[in-house]
Amino acid sequence: MHRTMHRVIAALAMATIGLLVWHHYGMERVIDLTARPDVRRDVMDDRWMGGTSRVTLERRGHAMTMRCQLARTIDWPACKYQFAISDTGAGIDLSEFESVTFDVSYRGPGRRSLRLMVLNYEPDMSTLDNPMSQKVNEVEFEVPASGIVRVPLNVLHTATWWIDYMKVPLDGTDMRIDNVTRVELLTGATSAGGEHVIELRSLQFHGKWITSDEMYMGLMAAWILCAVSWPVLAALQLRRELGDSGRRLALLGEINAALQLEARELVEQANTDPLTGALNRQGLRTALMSTASLLASPMAVVFADIDHFKRVNDGHGHDTGDAVLRAFAAAIHAEIRSNDRLVRWGGEEFLIVCPATGAEQARQLAEKLRATLHRAAWPAGLSVTASFGIAARAPDEDIGAVIKRADEALYAAKAAGRDCVVVDGATPAPEAWAPQPSGRHYD
Ligand SMILES: Nc1nc2c(ncn2[C@@H]2O[C@H](COP(=O)(O)OP(=O)(O)OP(=O)(O)O)[C@@H](O)[C@H]2O)c(=O)[nH]1
Structure with missing residues (x-):
C-alpha cells in the first residue's frame, strides 16, 4: 500500500510539474476572428453619424485592407473593421482569454493608433433592436508600421461615452466580455485627416484551455485528496490485513483441529485390533x-x-x-x-x-x-x-x-x-x- 501511495505521489508531483510547464508554455486556445467562417467581416465609415469619411475594403484570402479617407468634419470621425459574431444576442465568452493580437500594417498621416471595441450583450440592459445598447469595452493603442501587436484584455474598460449614453448605474459599469457579439477595430480617436491604409492579416484572441485559477484549484484539490486519502487507505489496508490474518488464524485452527482428530484416530488405530475393536x-x-x-x-x-x-x-x-x-x-x-x-x-x-x-x-x-x-x-x-x-x-x-x-x-x-x-x-x-x-x- 505504501508503495502504491508513493507511486501516486510521484505521479501527482510529475503531473503537477508537467501541468505547470504546459500551462505556461502551451495549452493555448485561440479564436481567430479573421478566419472563423461564422463571423461576418466588413468595414464602415462615419457617414451614418453625419461624417464625410470614405472607406473601401479589399480582401486577399483572410487578409483585409481598409482604405479610409478620414475627414475630420465631425467630432469623432472614424473608419472601422467590424466583426459580427452574433445577431441573436448569444455571443462568445472571452472572459477566460488573456490577450488579443493584431497582425497589421498601417500607412497614414499622423499617429498610428487604433481603437479596439469589444461589444458585450448583457440581457439586463441590451436589446436586439438597438445595437448601441450592447456594452462597449474599449482601449486605444499604438501600432507599428507593420508587425504584430499584442494587447492584454485586462486593459479594456467600459467606454465612458457609452456609460453616459446608456445612463448606466455605477454597479453596471464593470468591464465584461463574457457574451461578445461584435468586435470592432477603429482608427484612433485623434487620427489626422487623410488616407489611412490599414491591412489586417489576423485578429486573434488568446487564452488557455484552463485558467490559472482553475489549474491551481484543481492541483490543490488533487493534493488535498491525496493527503486525506493516505490515512484512510492505510486504515483500510490495516483492516484488510487484520481480516486476512484473522481468516488465516481461523484456517490454521481448523487445520489444527483436523490434525488433532487425525492424530487421535491414528493413535486409536495403532492401539486397536481392526477386526474386533478390542485393544491390541x-x-x-x-x-x-x-x-x-x-x-x-x-x-x-x-x-x-x-x-x-x-x-x-x-x-x-x-x-x-x-x-x-x-x-x-x-x-x-x-x-x-x-x-x-x-x-x-x-x-x-x-x-x-x-x-x-x-x-x-x-x-x-x-x-x-x-x-x-x-x-x-x-x-x-x-x-x-x-x-x-x-x-x-x-x-x-x-x-x-x-x-x-x-x-x-x-x-x-x-x-x-x-x-x-x-x-x-x-x-x-x-x-x-x-x-x-x-x-x-x-x-
Ligand atoms: N478367521 C480367522 N482366523 C484366524 C485369525 N487369527 C488366527 N486364526 C486362525 O485360528 C486358528 C487357531 O488354531 P489353533 O491355534 O490350532 O487353535 P484351535 O483350533 O482353536 O485349537 P485349540 O485352541 O487348541 O482349541 C488358526 O487356524 C488360525 O489361522 C483371524 O484373524 N481370523
Whole structure:
C-alpha cells in the first residue's frame, strides 16, 4: 500500500510539474476572428453619424485592407473593421482569454493608433433592436508600421461615452466580455485627416484551455485528496490485513483441529485390533501406562481362547471365522465392566485385564462368560465354546508374569478338555469339567 501511495505521489508531483510547464508554455486556445467562417467581416465609415469619411475594403484570402479617407468634419470621425459574431444576442465568452493580437500594417498621416471595441450583450440592459445598447469595452493603442501587436484584455474598460449614453448605474459599469457579439477595430480617436491604409492579416484572441485559477484549484484539490486519502487507505489496508490474518488464524485452527482428530484416530488405530475393536498388545501397553489404576491390587487376568477355532476356518471359511471372532469379542465386551480391558492377544486368543478383581471374582466372571458363549447365537449356526485361564496378581508382581501364569492356566484348561475355567495355582472349579453343551460342536 505504501508503495502504491508513493507511486501516486510521484505521479501527482510529475503531473503537477508537467501541468505547470504546459500551462505556461502551451495549452493555448485561440479564436481567430479573421478566419472563423461564422463571423461576418466588413468595414464602415462615419457617414451614418453625419461624417464625410470614405472607406473601401479589399480582401486577399483572410487578409483585409481598409482604405479610409478620414475627414475630420465631425467630432469623432472614424473608419472601422467590424466583426459580427452574433445577431441573436448569444455571443462568445472571452472572459477566460488573456490577450488579443493584431497582425497589421498601417500607412497614414499622423499617429498610428487604433481603437479596439469589444461589444458585450448583457440581457439586463441590451436589446436586439438597438445595437448601441450592447456594452462597449474599449482601449486605444499604438501600432507599428507593420508587425504584430499584442494587447492584454485586462486593459479594456467600459467606454465612458457609452456609460453616459446608456445612463448606466455605477454597479453596471464593470468591464465584461463574457457574451461578445461584435468586435470592432477603429482608427484612433485623434487620427489626422487623410488616407489611412490599414491591412489586417489576423485578429486573434488568446487564452488557455484552463485558467490559472482553475489549474491551481484543481492541483490543490488533487493534493488535498491525496493527503486525506493516505490515512484512510492505510486504515483500510490495516483492516484488510487484520481480516486476512484473522481468516488465516481461523484456517490454521481448523487445520489444527483436523490434525488433532487425525492424530487421535491414528493413535486409536495403532492401539486397536481392526477386526474386533478390542485393544491390541500395543493398546494394552498404552492403557497400562496411562491408567495406573489398572494394576491396583487386587487385579486379575483372564485368558480366553476359542476352542477348536481352526475347525471353524477349515469348515466354514475364513470369513465365517472372522465373523465368529467379532461376535466373540462383542459377547465378552457386553459382559465385562467398563474399567476392564479386552485385548486381542493374537489369533483367537483374548485377554481380559480386570482391575480391583480377586481370583475368585475373576473365576466367576469367566464362568459367566462361558455360559454367555453357550447361550449366544453364532454365525452359520455354529456352537462356540472357549477355555479360560486365570491368574491373580501378587503384590508387586510384574504384569508380564501374571499374563504368563494366566496363559499356563489356559493351557491347563485346554488340557482338561476345553470349555472350562482354570485358575492358576488353584484346583479348577467343578464347572471346568461340565458336560458339553448341546448343538453342533467341533470335537
Ligand atoms: N478367521 C480367522 N482366523 C484366524 C485369525 N487369527 C488366527 N486364526 C486362525 O485360528 C486358528 C487357531 O488354531 P489353533 O491355534 O490350532 O487353535 P484351535 O483350533 O482353536 O485349537 P485349540 O485352541 O487348541 O482349541 C488358526 O487356524 C488360525 O489361522 C483371524 O484373524 N481370523
